[in-house]
Amino acid sequence: MLEIKNLHAKVDGREILNGLDLTIPAGEVHAIMGPNGSGKSTLSYVLAGKDDYEVTDGSVTWKGEDLLAMEPDERAAAGVFLAFQYPMEIPGVATMTFLRSAVNAVRKARGEEEYSTPDFLRTVKEKAKDLKIDMEMLRRPLNVGFSGGEKKRNEILQMSLLEPGLCILDETDSGLDIDALRIVADGVNALRSPERCMLVITHYQRLLNHIVPDRVHVLSKGRVARSGGPELALELEKSGYADYGDEATAA
Amino acid sequence: MDLSVQQFRSEAEQALLDLYERSVDALPGDASVADLRQSAIRTYAGLGLPHRRIEAWKYTDLRAAIAEIPPLLAESDAPVDGTAFEAAFGKAFAQLPAYRVVLVAGAVRTELSDVQGLRDAGVEFGALAQMLESPPEWLMASLDAASASGDDVLIALNTALMTGGVALRLPEGLTLQKPVHLIHLDGADTPGSVYTRNVLVAGEGASATVLESFGTLGRAGVQRNAVTTVSLAAKSAIHHIKLQREALETIHLNAWVANVGADARYDAFQVSMGAALARNQVSVRFAGKDAATDISGATLARGKQHCDTTLVVEHDVPACESRELFKLVLDDESRGVFQGKIVVARDAQKTDGKQMSQALLLSETAEFDSKPELEIYADDVVCGHGATSGQIDEDLLFYLRARGLPEAQARALLIQAFVGEAFEALDDEAIGDAFAAVSAEWLGSPAE
Ligand SMILES: Nc1ncnc2c1ncn2[C@@H]1O[C@H](COP(=O)(O)OP(=O)(O)OP(=O)(O)O)[C@@H](O)[C@H]1O
Numbered sequence: 001m002l003e004i005k006n007l008h009a010k011v012d013g014r015e016i017l018n019g020l021d022l023t024i025p026a027g028e029v030h031a032i033m034g035p036n037g038s039g040k041s042t043l044s045y046v047l048a049g050k051d052d053y054e055v056t057d058g059s060v061t062w063k064g065e066d067l068l069a070m071e072p073d074e075r076a077a078a079g080v081f082l083a084f085q086y087p088m089e090i091p092g093v094a095t096m097t098f099l100r101s102a103v104n105a106v107r108k109a110r111g112e113e114e115y116s117t118p119d120f121l122r123t124v125k126e127k128a129k130d131l132k133i134d135m136e137m138l139r140r141p142l143n144v145g146f147s148g149g150e151k152k153r154n155e156i157l158q159m160s161l162l163e164p165g166l167c168i169l170d171e172t173d174s175g176l177d178i179d180a181l182r183i184v185a186d187g188v189n190a191l192r193s194p195e196r197c198m199l200v201i202t203h204y205q206r207l208l209n210h211i212v213p214d215r216v217h218v219l220s221k222g223r224v225a226r227s228g229g230p231e232l233a234l235e236l237e238k239s240g241y242a243d244y245g246d247e248a249t250a251a
Numbered sequence: 252m253d254l255s256v257q258q259f260r261s262e263a264e265q266a267l268l269d270l271y272e273r274s275v276d277a278l279p280g281d282a283s284v285a286d287l288r289q290s291a292i293r294t295y296a297g298l299g300l301p302h303r304r305i306e307a308w309k310y311t312d313l314r315a316a317i318a319e320i321p322p323l324l325a326e327s328d329a330p331v332d333g334t335a336f337e338a339a340f341g342k343a344f345a346q347l348p349a350y351r352v353v354l355v356a357g358a359v360r361t362e363l364s365d366v367q368g369l370r371d372a373g374v375e376f377g378a379l380a381q382m383l384e385s386p387p388e389w390l391m392a393s394l395d396a397a398s399a400s401g402d403d404v405l406i407a408l409n410t411a412l413m414t415g416g417v418a419l420r421l422p423e424g425l426t427l428q429k430p431v432h433l434i435h436l437d438g439a440d441t442p443g444s445v446y447t448r449n450v451l452v453a454g455e456g457a458s459a460t461v462l463e464s465f466g467t468l469g470r471a472g473v474q475r476n477a478v479t480t481v482s483l484a485a486k487s488a489i490h491h492i493k494l495q496r497e498a499l500e501t502i503h504l505n506a507w508v509a510n511v512g513a514d515a516r517y518d519a520f521q522v523s524m525g526a527a528l529a530r531n532q533v534s535v536r537f538a539g540k541d542a543a544t545d546i547s548g549a550t551l552a553r554g555k556q557h558c559d560t561t562l563v564v565e566h567d568v569p570a571c572e573s574r575e576l577f578k579l580v581l582d583d584e585s586r587g588v589f590q591g592k593i594v595v596a597r598d599a600q601k602t603d604g605k606q607m608s609q610a611l612l613l614s615e616t617a618e619f620d621s622k623p624e625l626e627i628y629a630d631d632v633v634c635g636h637g638a639t640s641g642q643i644d645e646d647l648l649f650y651l652r653a654r655g656l657p658e659a660q661a662r663a664l665l666i667q668a669f670v671g672e673a674f675e676a677l678d679d680e681a682i683g684d685a686f687a688a689v690s691a692e693w694l695g696s697p698a699e
């Protein structure tokens with residue numbers, strides 16, 4: 001479903017991704033782990049289409065289409081969703097207004113009908129309840145004054161509203177307390193389906209107890225250094241990234 | 252008459268004197284008004300049009316900007332109706348529930364105005380032109396006070412040439428339930444000058460919202476000079492709100508002058524989006540203790556538009572509070588100017604004055620000039636000012652686009668969020684929505 005081949009990407013003239021290969025078949029959940037600075041967030045930004053990241057080589061194919069040729073909003077419409085490591089605060093934009101503009105923009109681009117106000121409200125209420133998000137919070141400006149955990153839950157709310165085909169979660173577990181972690185993981189698991197695939201970036205095995213991955217990849221120095229089954233995450237938890245030391249410090 | 256004080260006069264400066272000479276006999280008013288006009292035109296003759304070497308006009312060179320002086324606009328038969336309002340101000344604004352007063356070339360169009368409603372509500376109301384023929388004491392006092400301010404050329408010219416406008420007095424204790432909406436709609440086929448003076452007087456404890464909207468009919472160049480004086484007795488409250496959406500051929504000169512009594516509140520809010528050149532002056536003088544003012548608004552400019560907002564707040568007495576917040580969105584080669592002066596007199600202890608102007612530059616050729624001036628002669632005061640200017644935050648833009656918003660829509664949302672902070676000064680929901688709608692229209696995105 002997602003096919004990344006020999007991906008090279010630069011930021012500010014510095015090469016961060018360095019020949020990355022990764023394939024995620026439909027229905028699978030892949031986890032990416034790796035030392036700080038190894039390029040995990042960079043990969044997620046490149047997939048979502050952030051401007052400052054210049055792809056110098058390689059290709060990314062999503063459902064048979066060239067993902068790199070698309071604008072960020074076209075990627076969203078095509079089903080790519082990135083839950084940000086650091087969600088943005090936007091003063092002056094009510095969260096609800098934002099959610100509605102986003103959902104309707106994506107629906108429009110997909111040739112679906114826009115939600116009516118009552119339908120939209122009902123849908124948001126339902127999903128917010130599952131994620132234990134207070135409706136009052138959604139009346140506030142987007143992410144402004146939200147706690148770290150609230151921001152992350154808000155990301156998952158957006159994800160479930162936008163019904164993506166590729167879910168990229170960049171350290172969604174960081175900053176979550178134990179209960180919130182379970183709520184978020186349940187939210188993510190509810191979206192698992194044969195038509196979707198997921199890329200879960202995390203530093204901790206803890207999240208992977210809840211969201212059990214099909215494959216685990218270790219990223220180091222901008223490329224996949226090792227891949228394995230869920231047991232690889234357990235192994236890393238014990239041994240750390242010492243084996244990837246050279247590369248990690250070089251990154 | 253010898254009017255040759257100024258050494259050199261531009262053609263337009265001379266043309267203004269000629270305009271006065273040609274029109275003076277037909278201008279409304281009794282002998283006392285004629286005297287005021289006479290002394291005002293002398294003031295003008297001595298000073299000429301303001302130019303960039305005059306500190307208060309540093310960024311707006313009126314002498315250079317005005318090449319010709321069109322004749323005074325006569326009361327025209329141009330069709331003015333609901334369709335014209337909507338075209339000029341947008342649907343939401345045109346339909347705001349209010350006591351509507353329509354002014355064309357300064358004259359009140361009674362058939363379109365709810366003068367009766369205002370009078371039934373207890374307001375003393377008249378068309379200025381008629382009132383000037385035998386001005387009541389309160390009107391004369393306001394005119395005298397405006398003239399006494401001396402060296403403001405914009406106001407001096409207005410006094411000399413005012414042909415219309417309204418005079419409105421709220422008696423003691425009256426609270427108007429609906430806003431008064433003064434609709435200034437001018438121009439049609441031929442260029443013309445319009446000089447209007449509105450006089451608002453609020454008796455003790457009275458309160459009202461007064462909207463002024465400025466629009467044009469057709470595309471002929473209008474030179475507008477509009478002055479409103481507001482006099483607030485103790486414990487009164489006026490919320491004074493303006494929308495300026497005139498055609499791009501317009502030169503818009505506007506001054507609001509408020510004198511605020513003890514425990515009174517004067518709030519001004521202005522959104523400017525039209526005219527080739529606009530100068531918006533708001534000056535507030537505190538005359539009684541424990542009074543407050545909030546002056547806020549937004550400028551939306553593109554093309555080669557030039558919009559200058561100049562505020563002066565004079566804290567002459569202790570314990571008054573002033574707040575200023577202006578947001579400017581500047582695209583293309585437009586230029587936005589914000590000048591804010593806060594003067595705190597020696598006796599004005601416990602003054603609390605804050606000022607902020609923020610510009611969002613949408614192009615590299617847009618320009619923002621900001622000049623804060625604090626003149627503080629008291630020692631126990633809290634005063635602050637700030638000015639920022641920046642571009643759209645690319646990270647925020649990416650976040651919105653990653654959620655599916657097309658670039659134009661994402662930009663519009665961010666711009667509206669930027670401007671929206673100033674709109675929070677509007678507590679009336681219908682008025683707030685109407686401003687949100689006109690600004691959304693400016694941004695080219697459909698209103699929600
Ligand atoms: N805009 C930028 N300018 C310069 N360097 C950048 C920029 N963005 C990222 N980098 C660098 O690229 C490298 C990879 O960063 P990235 O954020 O992808 O790491 P990461 O694997 O997500 O790390 P972490 O686990 O800490 O989140 C880092 O060395 C970082 O400093």
Ligand SMILES: [Mg+2]
Nearest residue numbers: 040041042085
């Ligand atoms: Mg990261």
